[in-house]
Amino acid sequence: MAHPPAPDQTGELAVRLALALDVEKVDGLVRLSGGASRDTWRFTAGGRSLVLQVQRSGDGRDMGVEAAVVRAAGKAGMPVASIVAASNQADDIGASYMVLTAVHGETIARKILRDDEFIAARAALTTELGSALAVLHSIPIDAVPGLADLEQVAHYRDMLDSLGWPHPTFELAFRWLEQHRPASTARAIVHGDFRLGNMIVGPTGLGAIIDWELAHVGDPMEDLGWLCVKAWRFGSRRPVAGVGDYAELFAAYEAGGGTTVDPDAVRWWEVLGTLKWGIMCMVQAAAHLSGTSRSHELAAIGRRVCENEHDLFLALEGRW
């Protein structure tokens, strides 16, 4: 991770941000975290708590499309942070950015799954997530132009091949995926990374769905399957985000106006999701090995690929 900018750079960002937002000044600008593709800052302006996300150079995605998805999701009634300002031009503050309202709550999965503060939230979450996905998937796909629309198996097949680290387990999984592809032809705007970690949860339940940069057009069952991938249960035995059961999720999704759920289709997406996370672990190790981001944490993630392989065998036991 890069070092936080020097105080004078923070000062300059604060000035440019105030200009961009057309406010006299912004206060308490603090960098919260830096991901591979963006930096996140917290600040206040005009009495409001806000969050700034700034795209890193090298990330080719159009943040304007992401902002449009968040707006469309909010308009449809999904719990999201409201967008206060967004720009995909570098003129204002030096890079594409979004300013969103700060939503109070927790994002760290292990706290949400284990702390007493979230007992009521855990009880409510599965139904809330099913309803939220039903709302998202009801948005017409042409409501947001510019969304990626990639065939997911081919996409991750190419990503694995380009890494150049073949795994027999993944070949077995791709073979299974090809042989068991669901018949469903439904298309929707999907979040693309719908799981604990990418949602703000308060003491009573879901506060907001965040981190929309992987949103794309696809099969709506992709979001349900990804939510159930074993890695996103963070050690819990409950299949849905570590807090709920499949039947509860599917019932809430259908009650909220989603299409009738075929559990086998969700399972198929869950298997692809497990494979996908295994490939993403390799991508993270590659970021270290290539020198893009030297880090023993990223290096160690390379040795988590076998967890995903094991999960694939467990998920497919008796289903081959």
Place this chain on the structure above:
Amino acid sequence: MVNPHDVPTAEQLLESVREWLERDVLPATQGRLQFHARVAVNVLAMVERELAIGAEQATAHAARLARFGCETETQLADRIRGGELDDRIDEVRDAVWASVRDKLTVANPKYLDGWRTGPADG
């Protein structure tokens, strides 16, 4: 194999650094630094396990690959992908899973235990 080095062995050196991280660094740090120290402890423990059982695992892995006429993982992956092993696919799966369990035994043995006995915290 004979090597020219003095004691401590490579294993003992790693162990000494891991013990220092656990004893002195973890209690004295917090937040992100403590998390990264914990990752370092886990990485050293992993390498210790690999040094202890890696050679034995390599022999078993080579024997599994040889059953399918392969010398490397890449060859086996290619043959599965090309459909050449479709008539022995059950046997292939059993062999591949056995090697995956060996990898987990080094990388994160709790992950194997956790599934059978209770929630894994890994």
